[in-house]
Amino acid sequence: QSVLTQPPSVSGAPGQRVTISCTGSSSNIGAGYDVHWYQQLPGTAPKLLIYGNSNRPSGVPDRFSGSKSGTSASLAISGLQAEDEADYYCQSYDSSLSEVFGTGTKVTVL
């Protein structure tokens, strides 16, 4: 029952820049709630990648950047590397008193 919509997949060649969109509504992202992003490598637990729309936790490369506008948010990966091949999820808060995740996007490095 994801209320945040992401493209199922994106791909790019090594070194390229890819972006992942996260579209919400007036009850979550559009209500002003922050967006956070997670990276899930195959067979592992999710890892926090971006918090508070655009902040990177310590240790996350600056190739990863986040932004938010209106009812949507975006994650950009510049200088794409083979190790970036993973599933990516956005997350926000909904005024229905629940945390909500995006549908998830699989990034493939060609």
Added chain:
Amino acid sequence: EVQLVESGGGLVQPGGSLRLSCAASGFTFSSYWMSWVRQAPGKGLEWVANIKQDGSEKYYVDSVKGRFTISRDNAKNSLYLQMNSLRAEDTAVYYCARVGGITGTTWFDPWGQGTLVTVSS
């Protein structure tokens, strides 16, 4: 090092019960909200429940209300999820996660390795 280790998963019949545990270490457990998040096989992430530092506030996703109970024991640095009346659709890897931020802008970091719950006859 901050660490979360889940346990208690397994195979259970529909209608059965299971109690998951999460052992926390490397941080002051009693100072943080905590959460359970699940992921059905091959599917996306779904938030399940949150609990406040002192256990006085608890929130659940609609699909588990009345069936699941989140709790904590700050003296034991442990988080729990009591799951009753289990259904096939509850089959998932269940992750324990520490909550960062403040109400309205909270994120999950770090996450445990997860424990698999399979509901099947």
